[in-house]
Amino acid sequence: MKHFLTILSHEVRMLLVSPSTYIAAAAFLSFMGFVFTALLGEYSKAPQDLSPASAFFLYYWFPVIFMVPLLTMKCLAEERRLGTMETLLTTPVTTTEVVLGKYSAAYLLYLAFWGSSSGFFLILRHFAGDAHLIDPGPIIGGYLFIAVSGLLFIAIGVFSSALSRSQAVAGMICVTMLVGLILGGEYLARASWLDSESLSSIKEAVSYGHISQHRQDFTRGVIDMRELLFYVSGTVLALIFSILCVEAKLIHS
Amino acid sequence: MTAAPLQPAIEVSHLVKSYAGVLAVNDISFAVPRGEILGFLGPNGAGKSTTMRILTGYLPATSGQVSICGFPVASEPDAVKRRIGYMPENNPLPDEMRVSEYLYFRGRLKEVPRRKLGSRIDEVLELCDLKRVRHKIIGKLSKGFRQRVGIAESVLAEPPVIIMDEPTIGLDPHQILIVRDLIASLRGRMTVLISSHILPEIEMTCDRVLIINQGRIVAQGTPADLRREVLGQSAYEIEAAGDIGSLPFLLGSIDPGLSVASEGPPDSLGFRTIKLKTLSAEDTGEAILRACLSEGLRVRALSRAHPTLEDVFLAATRRSWDAVAEDPAAPERP
Numbered sequence: 001m002k003h004f005l006t007i008l009s010h011e012v013r014m015l016l017v018s019p020s021t022y023i024a025a026a027a028f029l030s031f032m033g034f035v036f037t038a039l040l041g042e043y044s045k046a047p048q049d050l051s052p053a054s055a056f057f058l059y060y061w062f063p064v065i066f067m068v069p070l071l072t073m074k075c076l077a078e079e080r081r082l083g084t085m086e087t088l089l090t091t092p093v094t095t096t097e098v099v100l101g102k103y104s105a106a107y108l109l110y111l112a113f114w115g116s117s118s119g120f121f122l123i124l125r126h127f128a129g130d131a132h133l134i135d136p137g138p139i140i141g142g143y144l145f146i147a148v149s150g151l152l153f154i155a156i157g158v159f160s161s162a163l164s165r166s167q168a169v170a171g172m173i174c175v176t177m178l179v180g181l182i183l184g185g186e187y188l189a190r191a192s193w194l195d196s197e198s199l200s201s202i203k204e205a206v207s208y209g210h211i212s213q214h215r216q217d218f219t220r221g222v223i224d225m226r227e228l229l230f231y232v233s234g235t236v237l238a239l240i241f242s243i244l245c246v247e248a249k250l251i252h253s
Numbered sequence: 254m255t256a257a258p259l260q261p262a263i264e265v266s267h268l269v270k271s272y273a274g275v276l277a278v279n280d281i282s283f284a285v286p287r288g289e290i291l292g293f294l295g296p297n298g299a300g301k302s303t304t305m306r307i308l309t310g311y312l313p314a315t316s317g318q319v320s321i322c323g324f325p326v327a328s329e330p331d332a333v334k335r336r337i338g339y340m341p342e343n344n345p346l347p348d349e350m351r352v353s354e355y356l357y358f359r360g361r362l363k364e365v366p367r368r369k370l371g372s373r374i375d376e377v378l379e380l381c382d383l384k385r386v387r388h389k390i391i392g393k394l395s396k397g398f399r400q401r402v403g404i405a406e407s408v409l410a411e412p413p414v415i416i417m418d419e420p421t422i423g424l425d426p427h428q429i430l431i432v433r434d435l436i437a438s439l440r441g442r443m444t445v446l447i448s449s450h451i452l453p454e455i456e457m458t459c460d461r462v463l464i465i466n467q468g469r470i471v472a473q474g475t476p477a478d479l480r481r482e483v484l485g486q487s488a489y490e491i492e493a494a495g496d497i498g499s500l501p502f503l504l505g506s507i508d509p510g511l512s513v514a515s516e517g518p519p520d521s522l523g524f525r526t527i528k529l530k531t532l533s534a535e536d537t538g539e540a541i542l543r544a545c546l547s548e549g550l551r552v553r554a555l556s557r558a559h560p561t562l563e564d565v566f567l568a569a570t571r572r573s574w575d576a577v578a579e580d581p582a583a584p585e586r587p
């Protein structure tokens with residue numbers, strides 16, 4: 001892991017000079033800002049049952065589906081397309097270091113994006129002077145959920161980038177997988193046809209991977225070990241697949 | 254960790270690589286002593302790039318053994334990767350980085366100590382005449398500069414072995430000259446393996462040449478050796494006027510192997526160009542001239558033709574095509 005930091009700092013630097021990062025950041029902040037102001041409008045009209053922070057994190061999936069591909073689609077696909085993977089892997093660097101370095105860089109940036117959205121709450125606190133709107137529990141829980149689930153989302157992005165030589169294809173694969181995971185999980189969790197007795201084991205598996213339920217639990221302050229394990233194991237799996245994928249493509253290139 | 258000094262820098266024995274049933278490299282063996290510049294020649298698809306990639310540890314071999322400075326590539330890829338500088342075909346570079354940034358990043362990956370890296374980067378920039386563009390973005394550089402960035406990168410960590418896949422491809426003659434001087438300046442200090450299509454290029458820079466075709470070595474040796482071995486003859490060209498009918502008989506009396514290879518049509522002054530070939534390596538030019546004059550031929554010019562590496566290359570690869578065509582067991586290439 002000697003070269004991990006070298007690759008990480010290089011990747012962060014490359015992400016910071018890439019226009020797609022700023023497009024992703026601008027799109028993300030304007031969307032979340034829009035959601036936030038809309039929420040404030042609602043809350044100023046009538047009292048709601050949900051705290052504003054938990055309502056804010058309800059829409060986490062939308063930026064995830066668009067931002068994660070923008071951050072990750074380039075990382076391995078572009079290296080392979082340009083052929084720089086060859087120069088990279090003929091130095092004393094292992095594939096694991098390359099994949100982990102790129103993954104961590106994208107993850108750090110993902111955290112930075114979400115971290116910048118916490119400015120909304122600071123602004124609100126500064127101008128509202130009313131503490132009841134800003135309940136720290138759901139905010140911390142929400143950001144914790146973002147950090148933990150981000151591990152898996154970014155790993156999925158890195159994996160889809162390992163699958164293809166083209167950034168566009170990698171991006172599309174990533175969007176599809178994220179939609180399948182987040183919205184598909186949501187759909188299956190609500191599907192009534194899974195309620196029958198014979199499908200109960202499937203129902204259980206679906207509810208275990210029901211990401212929106214996890215979000216709700218985190219913002220309520222319920223941090224379940226099984227949920228953490230779901231993200232960590234998914235991340236490890238996706239990263240192992242990415243490493244194997246990069247190596248397999250070398251052998252069959 | 255250092256290998257014995259007498260070990261060859263590159264040692265390849267019975268290397269075989271097949272892609273999905275197609276043999277790209279078929280039982281190649283060679284060794285390169287330290288400090289030598291070896292040229293790797295072959296037509297497209299001969300297996301040059303594949304061999305080089307296996308040498309760098311980027312691709313695994315199907316069978317056979319490869320070692321760099323005594324370290325087997327298959328079992329100690331890390332030790333090997335620390336000892337090579339590699340410039341792949343088409344020299345891929347990240348377009349959005351600056352030259353000095355790129356070299357710094359590569360130096361860190363190649364484990365050049367941080368203290369030394371700054372001065373080492375200055376050295377290679379100087380060596381490759383890149384000082385003017387050190388703060389430029391690589392994507393905006395011309396082909397010649399990019400190529401030199403690739404070369405600078407491969408010598409950056411001062412590896413004992415440098416492998417360059419077509420370093421002069423797409424350069425203009427002036428830039429080729431610079432690159433050639435650059436490679437020649439590494440002679441003795443580093444072992445260099447370069448592949449190229451440009452034959453004069455190889456002839457001028459390389460101590461030894463290895464010609465491969467269809468995944469097999471068809472000829473190897475110094476350029477002079479190759480000429481002898483592959484062409485096995487020297488050739489003469491005379492421009493003479495007069496009755497040349499007796500010439501074949503005359504030539505046979507000088508050297509039984511000497512014969513007329515071709516005769517040109519006479520020009521306006523009656524001189525025609527006659528090409529002679531012989532199997533012996535001795536210089537029989539004077540005897541030919543004397544014999545012609547004694548027969549009353551008027552001789553305007555006599556020269557001994559020097560076959561170029563190009564002739565050797567064509568002859569060697571043609572020979573191997575013939576061998577492959579005769580051998581029905583040989584695998585077909587797609």
